Amino acid sequence: MLRLNQLYKLKPTRITSRLLPSLRAYHSIQHDNALPLNSNSIEYKILNRALEEYTPSLGFTDEAILKSTRELGYNDSIIALFNNGSKFLDFYLKKQRLELLNFIESEEFKTLRSETDKVKYLVKTRLLLNAPYVQHLNQLQGRLIFFENLEDSFSELHQLADDVLFYSGDASNQFDWYTKRFEVASKYVMLETFMSQDKSEGFAKTLELVDEKFAEGSAVEETMEFLKFNAISLVSLIKSQASRG
Amino acid sequence: MSAIAKSIPKQVKFSTLSQLKQHAKDITQPTPQPEYKFGKLSNDQKAFLDRVIRVDQAGELGANYIYAGQHFVLSRTEPQLKDLIQHMWDQEVHHHNTFNKLQAQRRVRPSILTPIWKVGAFGLGAVTALISKEAAMACTVAVETVIGGHYNDQLRVLNTKFNDIETTEVLSGKDETGSVISNEVTELKDIIKTFRDEELEHLDTAIEHDAESAVPYWLITDVIKLTCKAAIFTAERV
Ligand SMILES: [Fe+2]
Numbered sequence: 001m002l003r004l005n006q007l008y009k010l011k012p013t014r015i016t017s018r019l020l021p022s023l024r025a026y027h028s029i030q031h032d033n034a035l036p037l038n039s040n041s042i043e044y045k046i047l048n049r050a051l052e053e054y055t056p057s058l059g060f061t062d063e064a065i066l067k068s069t070r071e072l073g074y075n076d077s078i079i080a081l082f083n084n085g086s087k088f089l090d091f092y093l094k095k096q097r098l099e100l101l102n103f104i105e106s107e108e109f110k111t112l113r114s115e116t117d118k119v120k121y122l123v124k125t126r127l128l129l130n131a132p133y134v135q136h137l138n139q140l141q142g143r144l145i146f147f148e149n150l151e152d153s154f155s156e157l158h159q160l161a162d163d164v165l166f167y168s169g170d171a172s173n174q175f176d177w178y179t180k181r182f183e184v185a186s187k188y189v190m191l192e193t194f195m196s197q198d199k200s201e202g203f204a205k206t207l208e209l210v211d212e213k214f215a216e217g218s219a220v221e222e223t224m225e226f227l228k229f230n231a232i233s234l235v236s237l238i239k240s241q242a243s244r245g
Numbered sequence: 246m247s248a249i250a251k252s253i254p255k256q257v258k259f260s261t262l263s264q265l266k267q268h269a270k271d272i273t274q275p276t277p278q279p280e281y282k283f284g285k286l287s288n289d290q291k292a293f294l295d296r297v298i299r300v301d302q303a304g305e306l307g308a309n310y311i312y313a314g315q316h317f318v319l320s321r322t323e324p325q326l327k328d329l330i331q332h333m334w335d336q337e338v339h340h341h342n343t344f345n346k347l348q349a350q351r352r353v354r355p356s357i358l359t360p361i362w363k364v365g366a367f368g369l370g371a372v373t374a375l376i377s378k379e380a381a382m383a384c385t386v387a388v389e390t391v392i393g394g395h396y397n398d399q400l401r402v403l404n405t406k407f408n409d410i411e412t413t414e415v416l417s418g419k420d421e422t423g424s425v426i427s428n429e430v431t432e433l434k435d436i437i438k439t440f441r442d443e444e445l446e447h448l449d450t451a452i453e454h455d456a457e458s459a460v461p462y463w464l465i466t467d468v469i470k471l472t473c474k475a476a477i478f479t480a481e482r483v
């Protein structure tokens with residue numbers, strides 16, 4: 001995915017002004033909550049097939065999308081829908097994040113008691129979902145920090161951290177809400193980068209590193225970076241919201 | 246649900262016993278209504294609920310800290326007021342805890358400015374209490390007036406803008422849009438109503454305790470009212 005400190009160098013106003021408001025707004029208990037992907041759409045079917053059949057060998061390429069499009073009997077022109085493949089990346093991130101919904105129903109997850117154990121389990125799970133695509137992770141990360149993809153991938157990263165923490169029973173109510181999400185997001189980025197180079201059997205080294213990084217009682221190491229980040233986002237957030245009224 | 250049960254207005258309480266039960270239940274968990282299926286909330290409705298929970302949580306945090314500041318000073322300078330302040334403070338703690346639960350459960354982002362709200366509110370409570378007991382009461386009047394009005398604004402929207410959500414009776418498939426409202430919305434209204442009434446009690450208490458003889462009363466209340474309004478504007482958004 002993307003290196004957070006690279007973000008400072010890119011126009012912070014554009015990224016951060018949308019960051020906080022773009023987080024998921026209000027989760028309903030009794031009303032339907034819309035999922036971010038619609039598995040009945042043509043777009044979903046094409047991208048899903050491309051991902052499952054062709055991406056492991058061809059990467060996140062137009063070629064993979066094209067093969068899937070033809071196989072499903074659609075006209076080649078439909079590929080214009082996918083916005084030079086950036087929709088494909090976004091689809092990948094959303095789909096893998098939604099996969100966590102299945103894992104929180106698993107027997108293994110239900111036996112976990114502490115919030116830390118749950119966070120570790122979900123981070124490991126999400127990392128392992130990258131396994132079939134691991135030789136393309138670098139390509140993926142490289143493209144995600146392209147400017148046109150940056151807002152989406154940044155927001156997806158925060159959604160992932162938010163999902164992981166919510167499913168793990170996080171109930172933080174104050175400033176810690178932000179520090180925890182930032183901690184999970186930045187560690188995840190680091191772990192994913194590590195994983196792309198990991199040649200160990202079953203990514204054992206990556207999984208070990210998850211345990212190490214999320215060790216019980218580990219402090220937020222990035223506090224200073226985080227404060228700097230907040231100072232920037234806060235100013236631009238106030239500006240953007242004040243002008244909206 | 247039988248026709249008779251349906252004809253009973255929702256908030257009727259039959260006995261103290263049922264009231265006690267009501268209290269034992271976690272008020273942030275909507276009472277299930279398995280007989281109905283509720284469609285999606287619109288983006289505007291979600292954005293509204295999101296703001297409501299964030300700003301009310303921040304407001305109750307602030308109220309909590311204002312009373313903490315008052316208590317800190319007045320328990321020393323005016324010990325006869327200690328219990329009275331403690332009672333109002335306890336209610337604020339309950340309000341705040343309730344919104345904390347709602348915020349976590351409904352996945353609402355808390356206000357990023359919580360450290361500032363805490364310092365500011367404690368300072369406001371302590372400084373007005375240091376001026377005089379009347380000034381502290383004038384501060385309560387100002388704060389509770391704004392919060393009471395703010396809760397009323399929210400109730401007005403909850404009453405008028407949440408009647409269009411697609412609702413069907415599961416068994417019969419009958420369309421109940423507009424006639425049956427989810428408990429998620431109804432019970433949020435109940436929470437806000439209860440809290441509003443308690444805020445207005447605090448307001449009355451403050452007036453009974455000579456808030457209006459604070460000098461200069463209008464200056465204190467107007468400045469604090471403006472501050473509260475600015476804080477509400479900010480906390481809804483940031
Ligand atoms: Fe309150």
Ligand SMILES: [Fe+2]
Nearest residue numbers: 308389444447
């Ligand atoms: Fe109050």
